[in-house]
Structure formats: structure tokens, C-alpha cells
Amino acid sequence: MEVKNQYITAVTVNSFWQSINVLINKSHIVNKRCWGSTVLAKQNLKILPCNIEAILDFVKLKNGVNARSTFVHLLTDYLTVQSTKDDENKAEVEIILVELFPKNYGESHAYQMICLQKTELKVKFIDVTPREDKQNLCPTFSYSFSLINNEIVLKTPADASEKVNQWLKNTVLPQVVKWSKEIVPNKAHKFCNKSLALVSLDKYYEKYNQLKLKYGKEMVKIWPECTDPTKFVYEDVAIATYLLLLWEEQMTSQTFVDVGCGNGLLVYILTMEGHDGLGVDVRKRKIWDLYPDNIKLKEMTVTPTNIHTISHGTWIIGNHSDELTPWIPVIAARSSYKCNFFLLPCCAYNFDGTKYQRQNSSKSQYTEYLEYIQTVCQEFGFETKMDRLKIPSTKRICLIGRQRLYEEDEYDKYLDVVHEIVNEQIGLSLNGVTNNELNDFKTRDPVEKVRNCTQVDKGVCSQIIMCITNYLLEGCPLEADWYCGKKIQINDLVDLIPSNLLKALKSECGGLQTLLRNNHHIFEVQKGCVQFRFPRTIEEVKKNMINKKQGNDVKMQVKICWFYNNHPQKCPLDRSVCSFLHEKL
Template sequence: MESFITEKQFWTGIFLLIRNYNAVNKSIFACVVQKVLQVKKGIVHFLKVDDTQVSCDIFEIGKIDDASVSEKSEADLIHVLRSVVENKNIEEECEGFLIFYKFLTKKLQKNIEAVGKIDLLNKTYTCRFKLSEDLDDYAVQFADNHLTVDILTQRGVGDKSTRWSDFILKPKLLKWSTNAALENFYSVDEKKHTKSLQLVDLEDYNKLYKLLKSKYAEKALNIWNNAQESTDPLKFIYEDVAIAAYLICLWQRVGSPIGFADLGCGNGLLVHLLSEEGFNGCGYDVRRRKIWGYYSDSTRLIEQTIEPLTFKLPENVDWLIGNHSDELSPWIPFLSATSSYQMRYFLLPCCAYEFSGAKFQRRNTGISIYQDFYSYLNIISQNCGFITLKDRLKIPSTKRLALVGIERSYESNFNEKQMQHIAKFVKEERTKYGNNISIVDIKLRESHEKVRNCTQINKTIIDALILKIFHQLLSPGNNTIRTSNAENGKWRSGVRLPMRDIAQNLAKSDLKSIKAECGGIKTLLRNKHEIFEFHCGDLIGIRKPKAFVSQSQGNRQTIKKRSCFFHVHHPDGCPLSAEICTFIH
């Protein structure tokens, strides 16, 4: 049944559509509003269509010469819509608006122009595209507390345009319109909300991103494959290409760096991309990655532990980068502020840590830990004397909020006094949130990554734990599976128990030995996936053994090398015969 909506909800959905057409069409990267015109009279005559094109060349912004049309801002548009939905009188005569767009495409070289029409009299919104074979003209109308969508482009009956309208555009509009969080949308102070890519020119960024992707994506993928990296190349490559494009556009706006340093650079791809584009810089990380050896000589990557209180940057560095820098994230504003008055920084935080290197302790439990940590980094930046800018990147990650420190909140002659304030602030924070780590020490990542997947525990302890959990699942169970191999043709499959119940029946010494191995019981059970399986989140049960399928039948499966756990330990034995069991009987 179709949802009923109010007029206020309708215009809320329309305004979000104006800004976020890319949310309903994945071929579009972003929408840029170029100009807004207010129409006092005759709104119905604009965007009428004859047999071939929109009447009057309305796509040419400068061509409209009408006394009833006046240029306005996006803020004026919001103000009028707010007045309409709140039944207030509009300060001046207004029948609607014409909105001139430029849609930035993800893959096409040319961007697409369009004109949107808001008709307040007829409660409609119409959007028409200029010379586009990929995008459909459409109209959205509010009538009798319902929202209707019509496709204006004629492409034939039953085409994908109708499916797009029915299954993407209309559902998204209804969701935006009826979202309770948007009920007071027009009264929201937009300065408190971070928009995407607000510190760079959208069109320049999109153009550069597509260029960098065409230049480096395939090459980077080859490097990944040659280095046999275990991480997902598509995520890292496209993410770092996007970050590189963002930084270059930002530097074009505020001035290119003399040199940059990426602290905690990891695989070094971002450093490689920036270096290939002619920027002087280097990357530091506590561990060398094997992929480093596959980059060009212009990519300078240094294996070094960063001790924040003693680390000295090269003299030619005036930009610090923290790209998912983990333990170093809270130190990036500090290192930038204390290195020199000219130093600037870019920080894209991910995992949350304190100055001490301990895990971040929540300050505000009313928001997510990521938002809490992001807010805290902003406090650190401000205490370090930066006028802190915020931005949201468009990258394939949920952690995409950035902090940028370009200018200081104090004059250079107050620098010494500011250093004293920074030192006092950091000392107080480390004392308060040190998590039993000495004020003298900082818990940094070790140069050799410790294996923490329960494979380093003594095998005798592991085997004993596995048997204890297995019998716990089996003992109360009357569930059976019919099989021709077990006695009486039945095989006990046990019960499913939540992780909490399993843990309560284990000794504290058992729990302590596996907790230190990161992941605890869950990791232990996942490692023994041939014995246990997970159901509906946290329920654990005994897995029914699967029959062996040879590789010649087109499936890869474990070759028989280990003894069958069920044949040895299950009271009914293995439900499979020795010939078809994956393991040795």
C-alpha cells in the first residue's frame, strides 16, 4: 500500500533529490547547482516540450530575458520552500524556480547539463536533461497526499526507464520524504553538517579522479598481483586514487607543498601516486611491506617507528598526511603544530586510539565511537592552535570524515606560548586517559606483527577446549540426523547454544589463554569450521560433515590429510563412510 505524505514531506524529498540525484543514478558522481532563478509569473510556460526540444533554449543560462525572472541563491530557494510548507506568506510574488545543474559523470568524459523546475502552484518538480541518451527526463507531483512519478522521455513500452522510476526513484523519494529524522529539515543549521568534498571544486576533483584512475588503477592492480598482497586491491586502489585526487585539488587551492610526509603509510600506494604526479614527499611506517619493492624509484618509503615526542621531520616537509594512521592519528595535529608554524596537515582517521597508544575511551556514548573519536580529534586540533576544517570524502569506506589544518588561530609571535599550552594539554590527556600506560611511554605498534588468531596457543590446550565445547553442545541434545552409516541409522547433531552460554561453562584459565590471542572463543571456533558452525549471529552448533568431492568434478576441496574428528570423538562415529568423508577414518 502506498504511503501517505504531507506537503512538507514532499518538498523535503524534492529538495534532497535536487542535491542528491547521484543517489538514484549510479552513473552520476555529483550534482552541481550552477544557478537558481525565481519565477514570479508564468512558471507553467517554462520547460514545455515541442516535438524535438525544450521550448526556448533554456539550457543556455544567459538566454532567458524576462522581467518576471530574477536570480536567487540556493538559500533563497530553501527559504521559500520553508515558507510554503509552513503556510507562511512569501515575502514577494513567486510561482516557482528554475534550477540549472551540471551533473558530473563517473565514467563519461563529458558532464551533462539539466534544468529543474519547481512549480509551487501545481506542486510539481520537473527535470530535463540536455542531449543525454543515458538520463531520463522526469516529473514528480504531489496530489491528494500521494507522490507520483512520470518519465517524460519516450523510449518504448516496458523499458528500463519505467523500472528505474518504479523501483529506484519513487521508493527513494518516499524514504526521504517520510524519514522522521528529516521532519524539521528546513530548520536545520547546515553549517553543523559535513557535506561531501566541500573544500575542493567538485568538477575539478571529478575530472582529476577519472584521469588518475585511468592512469594508475590498472598499473596498481598489476603491482598488487606481482607483490601477492593479501588485501583487497580494488578497495585500496580506488580509495587511495580518490584521496590523491582530493589532496592535489586541495593543494591547487591553498598552495602546493614543498614536501609532504605520510605517517603510517602502510602499503605506500598514496605516497606512490602523489610522487608519480610530481609532488615531493615520503612515507613512514613501522613495518616494511613487500609491495614497497614494486614501486618506482621516485616513491620514497621509510621503515621507521615514529616516536611522537622525539620524531623529527625532514626540513623540506610542510604537509603532514595521516591516512588511516591508527595510533598516530591523535598525534598528527600535535606533530604538525610543534614542527613549525608553516606546517599543515590532512587527517583521515580510522581506528580510534588515545595519545598513550591505548584504545580510545568514549567521551560521548550518545554517538558512535567513530563520531566520538572524530569530535575528539577536532578538540585536539583546536588545542594545537589550528582553525580546523572538516570534510567528507567520497571513498569506498565508512571511515571517510577528514580533518584539515591549514591556518592557525594565533599569530606567529605567540608560538612559544602556544607550545606551552599544547604540552600541558597533551600531558593532561595522557594522564587522564593513559589506561595504565606510563606517562613516559607511548604504546606504539610493534615492528613485527604478532600472530593473534589462536594458532600460537599450545595444541594440547586447544584440543582440550575443542572437546569441552563439543561435548557441551552434544550432551543435552536429542536432535538427530538420519544416516545409513551411524548405529540405528541416526546421528546425534546436538543443540545450538549462544556464545555467552558456552563461555560461562569454560574455566577462567581457559578463557584467559585464548582472549590474549585476539578474538577469543569466536576465533577459536571459526578456525575449527569443520566441527562447528554459526547460526543466526551468535548461535553455535555442530556442523554436519560433508561428503568428499574430487577436484576432477570441478570443485576444490580439502585433500584427506587429517583424522576425522567425528570418527574419533563422536559417540555415533562419523555419519559418512570412509570412502566419501573429507577426512581420514
């Protein structure tokens, strides 16, 4: 069965092969059962075109344990049999063996052999998993993608499973085409494009699942914080896995300081795995009391220079450390020549605690900030590498400084360089600056400022709501059925609201989206569009509470119905069934 590309025309040869390369290395993007994959072996062969199908049928894995050696051995045997006949007529192909890791740790791994026929502009995927493993990660039948007349064509066998065939046709093919469209020939890849480049992928997979079972499930059950445990617990498990694999290379247990440790879970896991460390944060969390006595967590107002007086760690960790992000390499540089750092930036801050402002409109603020921090780290003398973590956060690129760009006898000289750069960044005079001045410089207060719109002047909120509703109600036909209003993109709302109101709003909360969430009885946001929320009946509210397994003690018809007082056609519901009270303000 052939399926032609219906999504884009004029795919170039270069963009075709680049998109196939993404498919091979990032199969988890289109395969939701797959956690990730790793290339076990590659082999370039010169064989007769008529023999290509024969070699694909010849190479079958006997077992998955020694897949790499078995694969290479089988190919070598085949080449020996083929000898050097008709060398001038042979075509060059590349054979790749890929191992697919399942998201469900208990399921079998799968192995795919991929044949890239460059001259034929064709790539074929063949399942070579031992049959007794009963893998469920990739099609058990062979399928191929070809570039024919500048279109990508998917070919599957006539007896292919209909469900799997539909997945290839409706999910994989459109994504391959999309990648072909997005990738410009000879253009650099995205910033830090490869995940887990500095650690072994198969070791990471094993270690992550061990820690997930050892710490993750139980921690999710007892999680006392108001944050989502399924995100925060497993994210810290993933970061701990990454650090433990980095530290394995150093062959000895490490000491560390986690600056801005938050819930302290990362400190807990790393300590329980045999590394001595300390976590410090400006505020204590509820979960701290649940950890064993050997877990060292300290509540303190962090200043850029007092952290290394607490512990001389071999690693300084900054995991979503916000205002302290640019200070992490400073702390590591000042601690000792052999001190390393791990930094996972999230919110972009300058040294003086102000928000980082983008300078280049052609880049995202996140990308530019990463480049800025990397440059600073290198100016401090660190050989700084970047890697992309596999975590649920959208901000997943980390910076790692494990080596210096200078010899140890130059350490004092580089301390002066760090000192000068820091002074310049925070606006201190280069002359007469003492450590006390930096000790007094605080990046965050112990009491967290409320930023949920509750502190905004109610008049400001009312004026902003009026600006939005006036637009949504434009052209309301009074004599027709109830008018549900227009729609508008959130980004376009900015043009409707006076700048002084926006400034007052942003100073106290996250901005418009927070205000809209706080007024969800009026507005709803779907796919980035704001519109009126149709008023809900008493029965709808009760049904929703039952579905969410909430109590049934919520009082109805207590709050005044906004639509009854503000919509030109009043509320579309009768006062007896509306969950809000129909009463004049």
C-alpha cells in the same frame, strides 16, 4: 502512470522536501551508473501555474560544454518574453540544473533540469542532455514525485521504458520514502554529511580519473602485497586526488611527511605529481622495492616527537594512522607555525596507545572519536575542518588543519599549551617532563602481533566452540532426519560464552568472527546469523576449486570430520563421499 507509496504513511511536507533534496544531491545512491552529481545553477522564478509545463519544454540545452551559461541564458530569455503579466497569480518555483557524472569515465555526462513546485508539493525531473551525447545515466523521459494525502506518488508517462520505469518504481521510490521516514523535521543532518565539500567536484572527477589511468591500473597488476589491490590502490588514488586539489590552492609545490605510510603508494603518487615528501612506517613493505629511487620511504619506529626531525614538511599526513592518529596534529603543531595536517582516522586510539572508549551511548564510537579529535585539534590552535571522502573505506571522514586560530607571534605560547595537553593525556607529570620522555614513548612495536586466533590457547577455542555448538544442537531429534541446528545472531553469542573465555579470545585476535572464520568447516555466517555448515562432498570441493581457478592438488579426507565425532547424528554424508575423514578421535 502513477505509482503510490506503499511503504509508509503520513509523510510530512518538510520530510518530503528533505528527502527530495537528498535525491537531487546524492543521486549516485540509487543510480549505480552514476559516480556523483553537482548542481550547476539554480533559478527562482514566478510564473503562472499553467505555464510551468511550457517553460520545461522551452529550456533545452544546445551543448554540454557551456551548460550553466546556456541554462541561465535560456531562462532569462523566457522570463523576458513572459514579462510581468498577472504577477499576483504567479507561483514561485525553483529550477535547478544538475550535471551527472558517469562511473565509466568514457561515457557521456547527463544533465537534468529539476523543477520544484513548492505550492503544488511536486518535483519534476527532466532530461535536458543534448541528444547527440546519447547519455545513459538518467531516464530520457520526464517523471515526477508528488506528496498527495501524505503519501509520495511517482508519476511517469504511459510510453516510458518498462525497464527504467521498474527502476524508478522499485529502487528510487522506496529510497525516497525511506529518506522521508528517517529524516526528522528540524533535526540536524548526519555528522559531516556532504562529500568533497572543500574541493571542486568536477575537478576532482577529472583528476581522479587521470590518476586512476596513470597509476592505478598498472599498480593493480604488479601489486605484491596480500591485501586487495582494487581497494587499497584506488583508495590511495582518491586520497592523492583530494590532497593534490587542496594543494593547488596554495599555488606552489608542497613538502610532506606521511606518518604510518604503509604500502607507500600515497607517497609515490604525490611525489610523482611534483611534491617532495617522505613516508615513514614501523615496517617495510614488499612494494617499496618496486618504486623509483626518488621515492623516499623510511623504516623506523615512530615516536611522537622524532618525526619532525626527519623532515620539515608543510603537511603532515595521517592516513589510517591508528595509534598515531591523535599525534598527527601534535606533530604538525610542533613542526612550525605554517605546517598543516591531513588526518583520516580509522581505529580509535588515545594518546597513550590504548583504545578509545565511548563516553556517550547516544553516539557511535566513530562519531564521538571524530568529535574528540576535532576538539583536540582546535585546542592545539588549528582551525579544523571536516570533509567526507569518496573512498571504498567505511571510515571516510577526514580532518584538515590549514590555518591557525592565533597569530604567528603567539606560536611559542601555543607550543606550551600543546605540551601540557599531551602530558596530561598520556599521564606524565607536568613538571620536569623532557622531550626525551616523549621520544621514548612508542605507539607501536616494529614486530606486528599475530591476531588471527592461532596464538589462543586451544583449550579456550575448544570451550567456546562447545558453547556455540551446544546451543545450535539444542532439541536435536535423534530419530529424525539429520538436524542442521538452530541459528543465532553473532551479537547474541556473547551471552552464551563466559566472560573469561571472551577476554582470552579478544586479547589475541579480532574476536568471535575471527574464530568462526577459522572454523568455517563447522560454521557459516549469513546475514549476521551463525549456523552449522552442511558438510561438503569431495565433488563439491573439486568443483569449487575449478570455479576459483585453483589447483587440483588439495588432499581430501585428511582432516578429521568434526560432525562425525561431535554431532549426535554424526555426519550426514557417507564416508566415501565426505571431503573429511570419518575416523574416531
